Amino acid sequence: MKEYDYVEVIVEKEKYAKHCVHKGMRGTILDPRNIDGQWLVFFEDDPFGTAIKEEDLKLIYEYEKKPIEIQVEVIVEKEKYAKQGIHKGMRGMIYKLTTVDDCFEVFFSSDRSVKISRLDLKEVK
Numbered sequence: 001m002k003e004y005d006y007v008e009v010i011v012e013k014e015k016y017a018k019h020c021v022h023k024g025m026r027g028t029i030l031d032p033r034n035i036d037g038q039w040l041v042f043f044e045d046d047p048f049g050t051a052i053k054e055e056d057l058k059l060i061y062e063y064e065k066k067p068i069e070i071q072v073e074v075i076v077e078k079e080k081y082a083k084q085g086i087h088k089g090m091r092g093m094i095y096k097l098t099t100v101d102d103c104f105e106v107f108f109s110s111d112r113s114v115k116i117s118r119l120d121l122k123e124v125k
Helices: none
Strands: 006-009 026-029 038-043 050-053 057-061 070-074 091-094 103-109 112-117 121-123
Touching: 006 038, 070 103, 091 112
Parallel strands: none
Antiparallel strands: 006 026, 006 057, 026 038, 038 050, 070 091, 070 121, 091 103, 103 112
């Protein structure tokens, strides 16, 4: 088991019931650490999570992190991009959905990336 896996409690134990967690409840592991054989599992309406022994859990859905690859095209001609060799119509790849100042880091080759405003890009399918 690992962080983001969706799990089910398979036993009824008093120590879990004290936290309103009962057999059959399903939740998500939201901590990458397994501490003393326990995972921190968050259930619906549970803001703090509950430490549950791995042996008391059944894996329902294994989280698989899939890489993000979005091909985009620059849709405007701007001097600040041209100074970096980027022009309207050029295509690149976005690998992270995080933005800084509303700009994506767009990779135009394996060794070069440029921050481009999200409004200056369109997704290419």
